[in-house]
Structure formats: C-alpha cells, structure tokens
Amino acid sequence: MRTLTILAFSITLARFVPAQTLPEGPGKEVFANVCSACHGLDIITSQKQNAAAWKAAVNDMKSRGASATDAEFESIVNYLAKNFGTGDDAAHAPANAPAMPEGPGKQLILAQCTGCHPPDQFTKYRHAPEEWQVIITRMGTRLPSASRQDLDAIEKYFEVNFPKVTAPEDANKVNVNKAGAPEIQSRLDFTAAEAEAIVKYRETHGDFKDWRDMLIIYGVNGRKVQAAQDRMSF
Numbered sequence: 001m002r003t004l005t006i007l008a009f010s011i012t013l014a015r016f017v018p019a020q021t022l023p024e025g026p027g028k029e030v031f032a033n034v035c036s037a038c039h040g041l042d043i044i045t046s047q048k049q050n051a052a053a054w055k056a057a058v059n060d061m062k063s064r065g066a067s068a069t070d071a072e073f074e075s076i077v078n079y080l081a082k083n084f085g086t087g088d089d090a091a092h093a094p095a096n097a098p099a100m101p102e103g104p105g106k107q108l109i110l111a112q113c114t115g116c117h118p119p120d121q122f123t124k125y126r127h128a129p130e131e132w133q134v135i136i137t138r139m140g141t142r143l144p145s146a147s148r149q150d151l152d153a154i155e156k157y158f159e160v161n162f163p164k165v166t167a168p169e170d171a172n173k174v175n176v177n178k179a180g181a182p183e184i185q186s187r188l189d190f191t192a193a194e195a196e197a198i199v200k201y202r203e204t205h206g207d208f209k210d211w212r213d214m215l216i217i218y219g220v221n222g223r224k225v226q227a228a229q230d231r232m233s234f
Contacts, residue, residue: 026111027079034068034076035061044080051081051114071145078114105157108150112143128164173233177207188228194220208234
C-alpha cells in the first residue's frame with residue numbers, strides 16, 4: 001500500500017511540476033489540467049509546431065477521449081501556438097502584408113480566431129456590413145467561448161477596418177441601376193418606351209446584376225441590350 005501511495009504521488013508530482021514552469025498566458029491552466037491526464041507535459045512542450053499542426057494534434061487528443069469543452073480545446077490550441085510555435089505562420093506571411101489596425105475588437109480576434117487563421121489573413125478581405133454579419137455569425141458557431149457581445153465587437157472591428165471597396169464609376173459607362181430613363185435612352189440607344197420599361201423593371205424587381213438580367217424585360221429589344229453591354233455598369 002505504501003508503495004502504491006508513493007507511486008501515485010510521484011505520478012501526480014511529475015504532472016504538476018512541469019506546469020509550474022509553463023509560460024504564463026490564457027490557456028495555461030486548461031492545458032496543464034487536460035493534457036496531463038494522459039502524459040507528461042514535457043512530451044508536448046518539447047515540440048515546436050505551427051498553429052495548424054497544434055490544432056491537428058489537439059483534435060487527435062480530443063478524438064482519443066480527452067475531456068474538455070470545445071472552448072477549452074480552442075484555448076489549448078491558442079496557448080500552444082503562441083508559446084510553442086515555430087513562427088511559420090508569421091514567416092510565411094507576405095513581407096508587405098498590412099498589420100491589423102488597433103481598435104476595439106482586435107484583441108478578441110487575436111484570442112479567438114488565430115487558432116484557425118493567421119492574423120495577416122484577415123487583412124485580405126473586404127466586405128459590406130451585411131456580409132461581415134453573416135461571416136461572424138457563422139464563425140460564432142465554432143467559438144462557444146465567445147459571447148454575443150464579443151462577436152458584436154469582432155463584427156464591428158471588421159466593418160470599420162475592412163469595408164468593401166467600391167470601384168469608382170466609369171464616366172464612359174451608364175450605371176443602369178442609378179440612371180434615369182432619359183440618360184438610358186440617349187446614351188445606350190434605347191427608345192423612350194424601352195428606357196422607361198428598364199427603369200420600371202428595376203424599381204419593381206431590384207438592381208440588375210448583369211446585362212443579361214435585362215433580356216427578360218417585356219418591350220425591350222434584346223439585341224439593343226447586348227449591343228450596349230460594354231457601355232453599362234452595375
């Protein structure tokens with residue numbers, strides 16, 4: 001009995017001592033508690049891997065029966081990638097990749113999202129507010145640790161710092177979603193009746209996405225639409 005007690009204490013001590021030397025940071029205690037249940041922490045901390053490799057390793061640990069919530073597994077990945085990473089994610093980023101601007105929501109993104117995405121990846125996207133809303137809502141289903149307030153802050157950060165960029169209007173083209181009937185008639189060679197039909201259809205069914213959308217308008221000559229396609233913008 002004494003031998004078993006000493007053995008149990010030795011195993012506990014072997015698991016506990018490495019945790020004292022782990023780098024401080026979010027996820028430390030979760031990592032120490034969850035991962036030491038099966039093996040010594042030094043087996044893990046002696047390795048260097050990028051974020052994707054750590055995520056794969058933690059997913060494998062999860063599939064083998066490790067007990068933790070999805071949020072805790074996510075924090076383990078983030079902790080390992082930050083403290084035992086290879087630097088590959090940063091090294092493989094383009095040298096001129098723009099940095100993420102400072103502002104409310106940035107730290108939440110770095111804490112919640114970089115387990116799956118390198119930070120420079122976020123700077124490549126430009127979306128309208130409603131598009132960011134859909135993206136963040138979908139992302140929120142994979143981040144159970146993120147509150148609704150957190151997700152709103154992340155969404156607002158992206159809307160402010162990475163808005164959709166609209167190309168300037170080409171003065172040589174007619175924006176058929178904005179132009180009135182007289183301009184459509186004179187610049188695109190339609191009759192007055194055809195131009196009125198185009199505007200009426202737009203007001204009833206919404207903006208045109210492509211010149212082909214205009215082919216189904218009753219009373220408008222399809223050949224004229226096709227001939228004028230290069231002079232249209234949307």
